[in-house]
Amino acid sequence: MFRVAARTSQLLTPAPRWYPFAPCRGKKKKTNKRNSAPTDLDPEVASLINLSTFEANMQKAVDALRARYARIRASGASPGILDDIRVDAYGASTALKKLAQVSVRDGRTLLVSVFDEGTSNAVERAIRAAGLNLNPICDGPSKLKVPIPKPTEKAREGYAKVALQDAESAKVATRMVRRKAMDAVKDLKDDVGKEDLRRMENSVQQMSSKYIAVINKSLEEKVKSINAP
Template identity: 40%
Template sequence: MIDDIKTEAESKMQKSLEALTSAFNKIRTGRAHPAILDSVMVNYYGQDTPLKQVASVNVEDNRTLLVAPWEKSIISAIEKAIMMSDLGLNPSSNGDAIRVPMPMLTEQTRKEMVKQARGDAEQGRVSVRNARRDANGMLKDLLKEKEISEDDLRRGEDEIQKLTDKYIAEIEKMLKAKEEDLMAV
């Protein structure tokens, strides 16, 4: 029973980490990275479709992404979708593919992105703590129903706290790496 609660809590904490990784991928650095365009949705035959389902996105050089659509007819739709996204990118098409140059980041822009990364990390920490709270609540419910002893409750809470500490430390490590990545010139 306690192991089931612990497993469920760890699953929720792992999902929080995955959500944070996804959020960090959307924060662009000065370097080109295909994950930056993961959130771009293209109008493809009347349906909003993720960019990676209608084109391949590759790194051409350190500062440029190359988007190669599988159908030439949707180049303008892809170009428009990238421009309309809130990423601040200006794509240019050569008829066959679209080049997306990464603009240089100013010091102020970098600081704003670090602030955004810290906010995302705090969301991750809150999510992990919520998983801890839920797990501890389930343990206390088991104690009320006399299905576990107080010693089992304490042991379970300690295990949940260790999991929480592990995932919060992982979030801190990810945040530190992202901040260094953003502030690197």
């Protein structure tokens, strides 16, 4: 058995980042003119393509990753781990968060306050059957106390692997958006000059690199959280 903490560096696999090339001090270095082009776009040229739409889609990939990370149980109590649970209530499968409010009672305990006492038993059964190794306890009318057990070493390793997979999925989504943005830029080759095309391509690449860096940072923080005592 090995500790996940020792594997953090192995789990983090940052994607290649783009950096503008510049001559090293004291050395003559050939400059890559394509990547060294400034990214400031003329307003008229910028109006031909809405890069903010592509950036918004990259942000969605990051937001989705953070939402998934909220559901990964680490060292403490997090209401997000119950977000995906569905309850058989009122003759239909209903999201638990529509039937109850989930809050943190203390560092290792969640408190589930059910809106309708008549659904308390159904909510309790759903939490037990969710495969999260959680055993809710009645804590008064319409209230359930959910102790969060300390994860085992094997469980931590599994959580870290899931976190890595989620990060890779977010990177794939971000790169797909980058590819679409690059294709949109190339479609303008007959309408703008080569220098403007380079500026737009650099803007897209820098945008992508920024969000890939955010994803890597989120992964690093999640792995640290998983390994926390």
